Amino acid sequence: MKKRLKNFTVIIEKEDDYYIGSVPALKGCHTQGKTIDELLKNIKEAIELCLEVEKKVPEEHFVGIQQVQVKV
Numbered sequence: 001m002k003k004r005l006k007n008f009t010v011i012i013e014k015e016d017d018y019y020i021g022s023v024p025a026l027k028g029c030h031t032q033g034k035t036i037d038e039l040l041k042n043i044k045e046a047i048e049l050c051l052e053v054e055k056k057v058p059e060e061h062f063v064g065i066q067q068v069q070v071k072v
Helices: 036-054
Strands: 011-015 018-022 030-033
Touching: 018 036, 030 036
Parallel strands: none
Antiparallel strands: 011 018, 018 030
16 A cells, blocks of 8 residues: 655644654654754654554644733
């Protein structure tokens, strides 16, 4: 069976000296890296591993990110 390409949304946050990446469409799919390049390499690997476990490519329901301002 021929493999096809699929795009996944990755949420990236910075915590201390690490970038943390999470894929909302894949439960438990997250990783980290010291640089953005390292994170992207690691998240691709994590996505592939998560897809092996899931056995199917899920539909993505990610809508977007919105910043909300509050007084602190």
